[in-house]
Amino acid sequence: MLQYSPVFTGCPAVELAIRRLYESDDEHRETRFWGLVRGLNYALQMQTRVLVPVQLSGAKPQGEFSWAQDPIPPEKARGLSYWTLTTPKKIKMLPVFTRPEEADANPATLGLPMAELPLEQVMEETLARQDLTGLVVNPWGRSASLEKGLLKGLLRAPNPEDSPGEAQVRQGVQLAAQGQWEAARALFEEAAAAGCTEGVRRLANCCDRGLGGPRNRRRAMTLWKKAAAAGDVLAQIALGDRYGAGTARIPADPGKALMAYRKARSMAELELDITTWPVVCLRLAQSEECGVDLERTGCLLAEAVHGLHMLCREEKDPDACRELHAAAQAMERYIRKMYAGAAGLQEMLARLAEQANTDSLHFS
Structure with missing residues (x-):
């Protein structure tokens, strides 16, 4: 089955963040670090799984055989001990891999049994072990070392406080899910007036589709452009959708739609x-x-x-x-x-x- 997993898709957000660690000079080190944090946060939101080398009693590495291509599933990996790396300075790290090619890139792990485990679980278990300093993602190439302080920050970070208008948007979404679009639209109006870009975009969606009030596609375009200019990725995508579909007065423009989607990708990669x-x-x-x-x-x-x-x-x-x-x-x-x-x-x-x-x- 085609699915989001290290065997099929890899862990694209983590890989992108790690690649960027190596693309800029030291002047942008802080920006690259926060990019890595955002990539890891996204991976946790997605309940991403990674490949972790494990130890099986009686099992020995089998030369060119790759366990990474057909890893042990989580339900069968309970209770297995992890295989760890020890640096020349006696620092012990847990290696994890985002895709089979990374696990098989070095004879040290090629042929080792591999389990496919949730990244969050692996982070929690690393924090719980006194003998580990942290974990290292893809140690054989472009890698990222995540010490316990960073892991704790990722797993224990408090939820951010609401910005003006966010509470109204959240309530409006709940009402919309119940089909109460008129009340939802009124809340999106309030959020937009408070300067909430998500409120502006959701109000634009209502205007475009005539939800909770009259359809007004001209106003929808104005609102989408306003939200997109303020950094709302989904508003930028909505602009691309409108360019691609066209209207009764304006013909579809696939090229303009593609440019809008590419801009949305550039915006989204930052977050x-x-x-x-x-x-x-x-x-x-x-x-x-x-x-x-x-x-x-x-x-x-x-x-x-x-x-x-x-x-x-x-x-x-x-x-x-x-x-x-x-x-x-x-x-x-x-x-x-x-x-x-x-x-x-x-x-x-x-x-x-x-x-x-x-x-x-x-x-x-």
């Missing part, structure tokens, strides 16, 4: 958040990636479906559920194209429908 990045992945898969790099398209769709599924499960946000529906349909088309005639095709589609879990999805 890496589960509310925005999966939608960016979906738009990229639907536009520039589609038909050019089919493997990359599959990875983008897998991340989009997984992230939006996580978001819809935790927050009954109608906008996120609508995006999940689109992502699942795009993934269905991809699976039918890539695996036409395969024996397990219907099973894959059934599992996708179960993961998407929206009332309006039907797979034949």
